[in-house]
Amino acid sequence: MLSISQELVDAIWAHARADHPDEACGVIAGPIGSDKPTRFIPMRNAAMSPTFYEFDSIDLLKIYREMDDLDEEPIVIYHSHTSTEAHPSRTDIAYASEPSAHYVLVSTREELAGANEFRSFRIVDGVVTEEPVQIR
Amino acid sequence: MSTPEIDIRIPTILRPYTGGEKSVQASGATLSAVIEDLERRFPGMGERLLEDGKLRRFVNVYLNDEDVRFIGSLDAVISSGDSLTILPAVAGGS
Numbered sequence: 001m002l003s004i005s006q007e008l009v010d011a012i013w014a015h016a017r018a019d020h021p022d023e024a025c026g027v028i029a030g031p032i033g034s035d036k037p038t039r040f041i042p043m044r045n046a047a048m049s050p051t052f053y054e055f056d057s058i059d060l061l062k063i064y065r066e067m068d069d070l071d072e073e074p075i076v077i078y079h080s081h082t083s084t085e086a087h088p089s090r091t092d093i094a095y096a097s098e099p100s101a102h103y104v105l106v107s108t109r110e111e112l113a114g115a116n117e118f119r120s121f122r123i124v125d126g127v128v129t130e131e132p133v134q135i136r
Numbered sequence: 137m138s139t140p141e142i143d144i145r146i147p148t149i150l151r152p153y154t155g156g157e158k159s160v161q162a163s164g165a166t167l168s169a170v171i172e173d174l175e176r177r178f179p180g181m182g183e184r185l186l187e188d189g190k191l192r193r194f195v196n197v198y199l200n201d202e203d204v205r206f207i208g209s210l211d212a213v214i215s216s217g218d219s220l221t222i223l224p225a226v227a228g229g230s
Contacts, residue, residue: 023230047227054227057196057203064223081230089230095194097149097224 002102002120003134004028004037004076009118012106015042016080020108023053028076029067037075037102050082052091076120078104085109086117088128096123102131139163140216142170147223153178167197168210170220185222194225 008028016024025045028037041063046056055063067073077098081089086105088096096103107117122129141163146154154160162177164170175182185195190210197204198221204212214220 025226025228027226043226050230052227052229054225057198057205057223057225060196060223060226061198061201061203061221064221077226079228084230089228091230092228095225095227097147097226099149 001132001134002037002076002104003035003136005136008037008040008076009135011040011042012078012104012118013116016106016108019045019080021050021082022048023050023080023082025053025055025079026077027063027074028078029063029070029072030075032071032073035075039070039072053079074098074101076104077101078106081105081107081109083109086119087130088121088123093123093126093128099124139165139169140214140218142214142216143219144170144174145219145221149224150181150184150222153181153184164214166210166214167199167204167208167212167220170214171210194227196223196225197221198223 023045026042028040030036030038043055043059045053047054086107088103103121103123105119120131120133122131141161144160144162146158146160151158162170162173164173171182171185185192191197199212200218
């Protein structure tokens with residue numbers, strides 16, 4: 001289960017809508033072992049694409065060092081799908097490399113007409129498991 | 137002349153190869169040699185970093201503060217006191 005504040009959910013949506021039609025991406029860090037998303041870190045999509053996202057490699061180094069200094073880990077790794085459903089794609093699954101993270105997907109596709117599709121998944125060893133989202 | 141032994145920061149997903157250690161040592165005069173040494177000490181690690189003799193596209197390797205892709209990749213020269221950080225890319229698509 002992902003337990004997350006409304007404020008952080010809103011922050012993810014704001015980022016996804018701002019970057020549409022490109023995929024938005026980012027991390028929410030939290031204290032190691034807490035499973036509590038706390039610190040919102042929107043990232044630049046270095047791929048600048050409506051169908052692919054990638055953190056810039058130097059940005060990635062910076063945030064991992066920062067999290068290390070703060071005894072944090074990535075609790076949520078989020079990104080948006082801009083024309084498909086909010087479910088991990090084969091590419092998402094292939095590149096998921098944080099086994100403890102909650103992979104959050106939102107969809108900004110036009111057909112949703114404002115309806116919110118916000119879903120969370122665990123991706124471990126290539127296996128995707130959807131989990132409930134509890135908004136505090 | 138001995139080759140420098142340097143510190144290497146290992147990401148969570150590769151720690152099964154290092155017995156859970158997040159920081160290990162290896163030595164070599166170039167990144168290529170260091171990876172060979174890593175493979176000797178932690179079998180299986182090499183294949184997670186290399187494909188067809190090149191660094192894997194979605195594995196980032198940093199020598200101090202630089203992405204090795206910009207400083208010679210596998211030919212990057214390693215000096216005493218350097219540190220290496222390995223981070224899988226955070227990426228995906230629709």
